[in-house]
Amino acid sequence: xxxxxxxxxxxxxxxxxxxxxxxxxxxxxxxxILWTLYDRVLRVTPGTAADPGRDRFVLSKGQSTEALLAVLxxxxxxxxxxxxxxxQYDSRIAMQADRTKLxxxxxxxxxxxGLPMAAGMAWAGRILxxxxxxxxxxxxxxxxxxxxxxxxxxxxxEGLNRLTVIIDDNGxxxxxxxxxxxxxxxxxxxxxxxxxxxxxxxxxxxxxxxEHARPLAVIAKTVRGYGSKTLxxxxxxxxxxxxxxxxxxxxxEVDAFDSGKEAVR
Numbered sequence: 001x002x003x004x005x006x007x008x009x010x011x012x013x014x015x016x017x018x019x020x021x022x023x024x025x026x027x028x029x030x031x032x033i034l035w036t037l038y039d040r041v042l043r044v045t046p047g048t049a050a051d052p053g054r055d056r057f058v059l060s061k062g063q064s065t066e067a068l069l070a071v072l073x074x075x076x077x078x079x080x081x082x083x084x085x086x087x088q089y090d091s092r093i094a095m096q097a098d099r100t101k102l103x104x105x106x107x108x109x110x111x112x113x114g115l116p117m118a119a120g121m122a123w124a125g126r127i128l129x130x131x132x133x134x135x136x137x138x139x140x141x142x143x144x145x146x147x148x149x150x151x152x153x154x155x156x157x158e159g160l161n162r163l164t165v166i167i168d169d170n171g172x173x174x175x176x177x178x179x180x181x182x183x184x185x186x187x188x189x190x191x192x193x194x195x196x197x198x199x200x201x202x203x204x205x206x207x208x209x210x211e212h213a214r215p216l217a218v219i220a221k222t223v224r225g226y227g228s229k230t231l232x233x234x235x236x237x238x239x240x241x242x243x244x245x246x247x248x249x250x251x252x253e254v255d256a257f258d259s260g261k262e263a264v265r
Contacts, residue, residue: 001202001227001257004039004074005031009227011070011083016241019087021095025231026139026239027067029170029198029222032092033137034064034071036204042135046076049103053131056121058105061139061168065097077103099100110144114138115165119155122163133162136209141172143179145161149189155215156190163215164208165191170197170222180189183219191217198222228253 009029016022032119043055059068063258066086092101096109106117118136125132142148155163173179183193192212196203196218207218224238225231227248242250 001032001199004035005199005201006227006254006257008035008067008070008074010251011073012066013027013036013242013247013250013254015066015070015083015086017247018084019243020241021087021230022241023063023095023239024066024241025224025235026061026063026168026170027070028227028231030061030064030137030168031067031071031226031227032199032201032205033166033168033220033222034067036201037072037135037137037208038071038075040201040205041208043132046103048179052128053130053132056105056134056156058114058121058134058136059108060111060117060118060136061142062096062108062114063139064137064168065095065108068097069093069102071216072103101146111139111142112147116149116151116154118165119151119160119163122155122160123158125162126160131162133164135164135166137168139172140167140179141168141184143167143173143182144177145149151196152186152191152215152217152220160215161213164212165215167217167219168222169219170198170224172224175207183217186217186219191215193217193219193222199226205215227257229257 012027016024042057048054072078073083086093097104099107107112115136115138118134122134184192192214194207196207231237
């Protein structure tokens with residue numbers, strides 16, 4: 001795990017403790033994906049965030065909002081100090097991002113909505129002759145929504161080759177329904193696909209930067225709570241925040257985490 005990824009995880013722990021809320025397991029599983037996008041892939045900066053030809057990122061997996069905000073702050077899209085107001089009175093930073101208050105493309109929250117909107121953005125961009133790419137991060141559990149497959153079918157039928165879907169495959173959907181071979185399904189729908197270690201920034205950057213003639217789906221194999229032994233092993237951390245007495249130990253776990261010893265599925 002890179003030092004940047006560790007620092008972002010510690011930021012999430014502190015922010016969650018201050019706001020007394022959080023989806024830390026989901027945020028930890030997607031951090032490398034989000035950081036790689038904004039650090040190495042997306043053609044967008046705070047100065048070009050309103051450029052019609054920019055690359056666009058859609059967070060369909062709303063549980064990773066806190067992680068996205070930490071990345072946006074690190075890249076200068078919002079003040080770092082503002083993260084300390086997370087989930088506090090009169091703050092614009094909450095559990096779900098509001099596009100009317102923050103530099104994000106959509107207001108996240110209801111699962112199954114982000115990908116259809118991303119497909120619409122890619123379609124509109126083609127009609128308008130724009131060169132920007134559209135990336136959407138979705139959860140594997142979110143793939144249980146029918147709207148996701150309708151959007152995938154539409155994107156493939158329209159040949160939206162500027163659309164990339166990233167699936168944070170952290171093993172959630174297996175607890176709900178047997179989806180079978182996700183990659184085979186996506187390819188049957190007409191997508192190009194890649195399967196990568198979702199905690200390997202080099203592998204992610206290579207897959208997300210690749211040229212593709214059809215819409216691309218990157219299946220990122222991740223681990224819920226990755227970066228903290230406690231968060232990886234205790235399911236109660238899906239939706240809870242660190243108490244004052246728990247925070248030092250969790251921060252120490254992130255500092256000491258050895259990614260070489262933690263196999264990704």
